[in-house]
Amino acid sequence: DAGVIQSPRHEVTEMGQEVTLRCKPISGHDYLFWYRQTMMRGLELLIYFNNNVPIDDSGMPEDRFSAKMPNASFSTLKIQPSEPRDSAVYFCASSPPLRYNEQFFGPGTRLTVL
Amino acid sequence: AQSVTQPDIHITVSEGASLELRCNYSYGATPYLFWYVQSPGQGLQLLLKYFSGDTLVQGIKGFEAEFKRSQSSFNLRKPSVHWSDAAEYFCAVRSGDGGSQGNLIFGKGTKLSVKP
Numbered sequence: 001d002a003g004v005i006q007s008p009r010h011e012v013t014e015m016g017q018e019v020t021l022r023c024k025p026i027s028g029h030d031y032l033f034w035y036r037q038t039m040m041r042g043l044e045l046l047i048y049f050n051n052n053v054p055i056d057d058s059g060m061p062e063d064r065f066s067a068k069m070p071n072a073s074f075s076t077l078k079i080q081p082s083e084p085r086d087s088a089v090y091f092c093a094s095s096p097p098l099r100y101n102e103q104f105f106g107p108g109t110r111l112t113v114l
Numbered sequence: 115a116q117s118v119t120q121p122d123i124h125i126t127v128s129e130g131a132s133l134e135l136r137c138n139y140s141y142g143a144t145p146y147l148f149w150y151v152q153s154p155g156q157g158l159q160l161l162l163k164y165f166s167g168d169t170l171v172q173g174i175k176g177f178e179a180e181f182k183r184s185q186s187s188f189n190l191r192k193p194s195v196h197w198s199d200a201a202e203y204f205c206a207v208r209s210g211d212g213g214s215q216g217n218l219i220f221g222k223g224t225k226l227s228v229k230p
Contacts, residue, residue: 004157042220042221042222042223043158043204043220043223045217045218048217056217091157091158093157093158101146101148101163101165101208101218102160102163103158103160103218104160105150105157105158105159106157107155107156107157108156108157
């Protein structure tokens, strides 16, 4: 059974460029979460979706960040324009119906903005 | 506001020794509590959870945790550590009385090193 799939695993880009991170949740899961992990701030929830609808985006740092979930099997997190302070590991997680507390994490995307 | 404190940033134990990782939470109502483990270069994996009932919960990989309301603690334990347990461990809390579903608050993590 495939877990949460994230791509790319590593991304190096230059300041000002657009970055798109991708996530495929576990089939049948109806919650999807985007987290950011840094040494300074730890693991922070950015946004989460339920049945493809954004429920809470209060953790999104600013307008440069946007997330979409066009269908149950795909989500994107976009940063435009990117800045060096966006460098972090971005995790996607999903959880099954009625067990939204039990989140299954993907391997993460390590983003470096030069 | 809800918060989770893991007082120990880094712990080193010998293989075969017992382990206890500390976690304290701050929340007024009944918390839902979790422990996750993150191996290097990997995402987080759920070890165990507490929602209600028996305050001693068993998880995967031989881990257990005890919820102590009087101490606002949810410490993780393992009687005998294996070298493969070397990883970073995160405690998390979520509101148990509704509100924003699925919104976990994570501690800063405790990195565990295992000496041969």
